[in-house]
Amino acid sequence: SQLAEENSWALSVHEGESVTVNCSYKTSITALQWYRQKSGKGPAQLILIRSNERENRNGRLRATLDTSSQSSSLSITATRCEDTAVYFCAMNNNAGAKLTFGGGTRLTVRP
Amino acid sequence: GALVYQYPRRTICKSGTSMRMECQAVGFQATSVAWYRQSPQKTFELIALSTVNSAIKYEQNFTQEKFPISHPNLSFSSMTVLNAYLEDRGLYLCGAREGGRDTQYFGPGTRLLVL
Incomplete structure (x- = not known):
């Protein structure tokens, strides 16, 4: 089983709606990052949240971290069609530069 | 801003042949470079982590003999896929990081396609 995994394989919303992607992990972490990968491109970091933080925001994005339940969420408000992508959570563990990615959640935002 | 370029973007090789791919960091110092493979069936598989002035660390199931990596300076890394076969198909991603x-x-x- 994966060390990090998103809880939904695919989500679909209408433009303007809000959506939340969840992630659970199984090892200790120093930080958790959310990445977005659009078709034909490499992943791009959206938010980084450290293990001593509970929440972090970046514009329309909000990430939470619950180390007791080993879970994280990424919420997107007022979604736009260009938010359509695959969203990954990725963990930094004590090994430093190594990132462990979840399986990804494909988000489709429809007009 | 920090950018990472990879080339070629797409390559096709015959089974049993080898191909080299390159990664270039612009706008920051790529102290460490991680090479991943992403296939439709799996998420990211970390192949190896290279840190300048340190030994390259390969993950289980990946070896230097199969995926030799060069990381000669703070802006460039390359990896070769030797004797490529069907199971080596996928999108090879380079992730670069600066310092701590x-x-x-x-x-x-x-993207590597093997015929």
Whole structure:
């Protein structure tokens, strides 16, 4: 089983709606990052949240971290069609530069 | 801003042949470079982590004999896939990081097709 995994394989919303992607992990972490990968491109970091933080925001994005339940969420408000992508959570563990990615959640935002 | 370029973007090679892919960091110093493979069936598989002035660390199931990596300076890394076969197909991603920072900047990937 994966060390990090998103809880939904695919989500679909209408433009303007809000959506939340969840992630659970199984090892200790120093930080958790959310990445977005659009078709034909490499992943791009959206938010980084450290293990001593509970929440972090970046514009329309909000990430939470619950180390007791080993879970994280990424919420997107007022979604736009260009938010359509695959969203990954990725963990930094004590090994430093190594990132462990979840399986990804494909988000489709429809007009 | 920090950018990572990868080339070629796409390559096709015959089974049993080898191909080399390159990764270039612009706008920051790529102290460490991680090479991943992303296939439709799996998420990211970390192949190896290279840190300048340190030994390259390969993950289980990946070896230097199969995926030799060069990381000669703070802006460039290359990896070769030797004797490529069908199971080596996928999108090879380079993720570069500066110093002790947590953010990895990824290139667009090199898509390898093996015939």
